[in-house]
Amino acid sequence: MLSRKVADKLYAFETPFYLYDLDLLRQTLQSAVSVADRYGYCLHYAIKANYDPRLLQIIREYGLGIDCASGNEVRCAIEAGFDPKKIVYAGVGKRDKELRYAIEQGIFAINCESIEELLLVDSFAAEAGKVVDVALRINPDIDPKTNACIDTGQADSKFGISYEEVQEKVELIKGLKNVAIKGMHLHIGSQIRELHVFEYLCNKVNAIVDYLVGLGFKLDFVDVGGGLGINYDFPENEPVPNFASVFSIINSYLNVGDREVHFEFGRAIVAQCGELITRVLFNKTTATGRKLVIVDSSMTELIRPALYGSYHNIENITSKSANRQRYTIVGTACESTDVFDENITLPETKRGDLLTIKSAGAYGMSMASRYNLHDLPAAVYSDEL
Numbered sequence: 108m109l110s111r112k113v114a115d116k117l118y119a120f121e122t123p124f125y126l127y128d129l130d131l132l133r134q135t136l137q138s139a140v141s142v143a144d145r146y147g148y149c150l151h152y153a154i155k156a157n158y159d160p161r162l163l164q165i166i167r168e169y170g171l172g173i174d175c176a177s178g179n180e181v182r183c184a185i186e187a188g189f190d191p192k193k194i195v196y197a198g199v200g201k202r203d204k205e206l207r208y209a210i211e212q213g214i215f216a217i218n219c220e221s222i223e224e225l226l227l228v229d230s231f232a233a234e235a236g237k238v239v240d241v242a243l244r245i246n247p248d249i250d251p252k253t254n255a256c257i258d259t260g261q262a263d264s265k266f267g268i269s270y271e272e273v274q275e276k277v278e279l280i281k282g283l284k285n286v287a288i289k290g291m292h293l294h295i296g297s298q299i300r301e302l303h304v305f306e307y308l309c310n311k312v313n314a315i316v317d318y319l320v321g322l323g324f325k326l327d328f329v330d331v332g333g334g335l336g337i338n339y340d341f342p343e344n345e346p347v348p349n350f351a352s353v354f355s356i357i358n359s360y361l362n363v364g365d366r367e368v369h370f371e372f373g374r375a376i377v378a379q380c381g382e383l384i385t386r387v388l389f390n391k392t393t394a395t396g397r398k399l400v401i402v403d404s405s406m407t408e409l410i411r412p413a414l415y416g417s418y419h420n421i422e423n424i425t426s427k428s429a430n431r432q433r434y435t436i437v438g439t440a441c442e443s444t445d446v447f448d449e450n451i452t453l454p455e456t457k458r459g460d461l462l463t464i465k466s467a468g469a470y471g472m473s474m475a476s477r478y479n480l481h482d483l484p485a486a487v488y489s490d491e492l
């Protein structure tokens with residue numbers, strides 16, 4: 108963990124800030140790309156995980172494409188130099204101007220999540236005089252065995268189109284003149300740590316591809332989404348996620364002929380290279396005896412614990428005390444859910460100490476807000492230290 112090695116230098120920076128370990132990012136990308144290349148898989152980075160320009164520049168150097176969830180994400184990716192032909196765009200609620208923009212840019216595929224959306228893309232494409240490549244995002248009805256807040260693949264979820272609806276509307280879909288159904292897409296959820304879930308996912312993809320081909324669609328690619336989880340409990344034990352195991356499972360169980368296979372990883376690429384560095388403002392004890400450490404960041408910098416009940420490992424990187432105590436770490440926001448962790452053991456922690464909230468590179472800065480009119484946190488990179 109970078110912050111531990113450079114703790115003394117970190118005092119100089121105004122807190123809170125995100126600290127990025129660029130070498131770890133490169134190591135992670137090298138691992139992902141080298142194993143993907145072995146199987147000929149195409150990797151996209153789910154840009155929603157983190158839009159930091161320096162991270163994007165490095166991700167681009169490794170040849171990844173981008174997975175987007177909004178028109179502004181498509182714009183951000185293009186402005187960061189990614190080839191539109193390597194950009195996919197999913198999302199249940201794409202606005203008209205976002206669809207028109209994606210069509211104009213000629214991206215690799217718009218992943219349509221409803222029949223109404225597909226019809227709209229067809230009509231916008233006709234207006235633009237184009238035939239647009241799309242993928243059907245299918246709801247596969249799989250339990251990804253993860254936190255329910257980030258589970259996107261079960262039958263009742265808002266994501267994707269049901270098999271039933273595709274079958275019901277098949278003639279309508281096939282009659283569309285300005286969309287070319289080039290692929291099928293699914294994304295079943297995030298922070299998947301039980302790798303056998305990827306085996307179920309392959310079985311579903313095989314069945315969905317057979318089903319769609321049986322309905323008369325000729326598919327060139329399958330996009331199986333992202334979702335690979337990381338080790339939030341002990342990040343030092345697994346700084347680089349196990350891409351080799353996931354790709355080996357996919358290679359063993361996926362049976363889609365010579366179709367291209369695409370992935371859209373977000374968390375697995377950037378989570379471990381980022382930490383949120385925050386300074387202790389105050390200590391106090393509640394009437395019930397809870398020892399609170401109040402830090403200078405909050406859910407406005409890192410919302411995952413408040414939003415999903417997510418765990419991040421926290422360490423005091425500057426205290427030299429041998430005396431360890433139990434603390435609850437709370438933020439500055441005017442919300443009772445603004446708690447980073449409860450009842451954790453740290454060395455004696457005082458005003459001015461620096462804490463690191465680890466594994467915060469994904470869905471940290473990208474979900475930051477200006478609630479309470481807090482300033483957005485800055486970024487500090489390993490090569491500045």
Ligand SMILES: Cc1ncc(COP(=O)(O)O)c(C=O)c1O
Pocket residue numbers: 153156174197294296297298332333334335371372373374375469
């Ligand atoms: C469609 C889609 N693809 C990819 C991802 C990235 O997921 P992860 O960060 O778990 O890899 C997401 C995350 O929400 C998503 O919605």
